[in-house]
Amino acid sequence: MNNISVFTGPMKSGKTSTVINTANALINQGENVKVFKPVIDDRFSTNFVQDRDGNKINAINIGKIDDLENYEADSYVIDEFQFLEGDLNIIKNLANKGKKFYIAGLNLTTEKKVFGRMGDIMEASDNVQVFKANCDCCGSSNAIYSFCTAEKTGDILVAGDDVYLAVCPECYDKLKLSKK
Numbered sequence: 001m002n003n004i005s006v007f008t009g010p011m012k013s014g015k016t017s018t019v020i021n022t023a024n025a026l027i028n029q030g031e032n033v034k035v036f037k038p039v040i041d042d043r044f045s046t047n048f049v050q051d052r053d054g055n056k057i058n059a060i061n062i063g064k065i066d067d068l069e070n071y072e073a074d075s076y077v078i079d080e081f082q083f084l085e086g087d088l089n090i091i092k093n094l095a096n097k098g099k100k101f102y103i104a105g106l107n108l109t110t111e112k113k114v115f116g117r118m119g120d121i122m123e124a125s126d127n128v129q130v131f132k133a134n135c136d137c138c139g140s141s142n143a144i145y146s147f148c149t150a151e152k153t154g155d156i157l158v159a160g161d162d163v164y165l166a167v168c169p170e171c172y173d174k175l176k177l178s179k180k
């Protein structure tokens with residue numbers, strides 16, 4: 001047990017709900033829990049993490065991974081980790097000291113590239129849980145990719161459900177072809 005758990009998958013696969021439920025369960029056990037999110041994600045608010053059902057929990061905005069050092073907690077819960085850059089050794093060192101990490105983030109960009117530091121944190125974790133979503137196109141339960149219907153440059157476009165789809169491999173390929 002190396003104290004680093006990772007929840008990953010495409011858009012709409014329940015990662016943020018898992019973050020909120022995990023944090024609440026730890027709080028109920030009497031732990032000192034702090035929830036973090038990157039300052040870039042302001043879709044819903046700047047002071048909390050909120051899932052698609054409207055459940056929310058207070059969260060601290062951080063600019064980079066290194067900022068975690070400024071906060072004392074038993075458990076560090078982080079949402080939207082794919083947007084965070086910085087020194088992963090900060091997390092590894094705290095985990096070695098017995099601090100626990102619960103980290104959620106998108107597995108892949110909409111171009112199927114490893115998103116930010118997600119590959120590195122998965123490599124550092126001995127507990128990676130891969131989530132799937134329901135496909136927004138065909139309804140199958142095998143959506144493992146995120147697809148962006150808008151034109152964009154780079155990996156980061158913070159937008160709502162109208163722009164991002166969770167899709168299965170077959171529908172991803174169909175959408176990709178039709179977008180050309």
Ligand SMILES: [Zn+2]
Nearest residue numbers: 135138168171
């Ligand atoms: Zn599909």
